[in-house]
Amino acid sequence: MIQDIYPHKLYNEYNPAAKVQENSPVLNIYNGKVLVHTEKFDNHIIAFPLKKEMPEELEYTYLFRVDDIEYFLWNEELREDLIPEGYAYVEERSIRKAGNGPCEEVFAATTGKHLSDWYRDTRFCGRCGTRMALHDKERAMSCPACGYVAYPRIMPAVIVGVKNGDQLLLTRYRTGFAYNALIAGFTEIGETVEETVMREVMEETGIRVKNIRYYKSQPWGTANDLLLGFYCEVDGDDTITMDCQELKYAKWVQREEIVLQPGDFSLTNEMMRRFKEGNEV
Structure with missing residues (x-):
């Protein structure tokens, strides 16, 4: 998954004494877009500008470090004439394409985007x-x-693998992400995550569930949330009543027929793959 960057390690403790250096990588993020090296990006390599390549007299905010490398943020859009040569803005989501790397830079972009959004909104x-x-x-x-x-602020959200024997409940969103997904949704105030699982499955597909079991979590800076993965089982009638405003597809799919998402970044894809291989909890 996107946070699996071993042998590298993210240290997200805030360091108010950190000072940007000439060779410090800068995450220049604005409205979900990240400044990256164009030629390297075309070759599936993620590279951010260094401070020495950026315009003079910008004020940077310390983000985190990966191993011994400290990353800093500039969360304003640069004028076209100030963008360093060889760099361009790309959508943060496009950085998560299959084959892009290094893995620690992909994770840095997503985590940086989460922090950038918070600084922007605060x-x-x-x-x-x-x-x-x-x-x-x-x-x-x-x-x-x-x-x-x-x-x-970190928003908790659930990812739900609903099982029905050797079938898994797969969905596709009406807009946006075009690949297979699982039931997902944000936890409401006053609600436990288990209640979120039951409510979201009912709202999106009309299915009741039981035997809810926690699987794994994932930081997901793309949506500024923390994903909590659960498996559960259908309780009674397995007839799907799909929420047509949110979904364009909801169906029980046999293990061997599950089509996975491209890339290995998401908790959703890992959960689908584990079920497909018969390794779900």
Whole structure:
């Protein structure tokens, strides 16, 4: 999956003392687009600009480090005439194409996008409207007027593999992602993740489930959430009543007939593959 970058390791602790260096990689992210080296990207290699290649006098925000390399953020769009030679903006989603690498840079782009979105959306205090400032000790934004401190928000969401004997419930979204998927949805306030599993499966397909079992989690900066994977079993009638506004496809599929997504980045694809191979929990 996208976070499986061994032998490399992500250290996401905030370091307010970190200083950008000339050779520091910069994640320049704006509206879901990331600045990457064009020629290398065409050859499925992800490479970000270094600070020395960026325009002068930009103010950078420390993100994290991978091994001993510290990454910094500039989350404004550069004017066309200021974009470093050989670089261009690409959609963050396109970085997750099969074959793109190195794996640690793909994960850095997705994690950086999550943090970039949060910094972008936390520029002003949600209580009094004053412009926020970086906290001097931790990953947070603080309001100099009313003292409110805002921390990064991670939205929990579930991925659900609904089993019916040797069949798995597969779906496809009406818009956007064009490949097979599993039932998915965000947890509501006051709801347990197990209740989210039951509600989302019922809302999207009209199926009741039982024997809900946790499988694995995955950070998913693309949607700014934490994915929690579950397997469960159909409870009673297996007739599908599809939510036609959200889905264009929902069907019970035999193990051997499951068509996987391209690439190995997603928890969804891993869960489908494990069921296909008979290795689900």
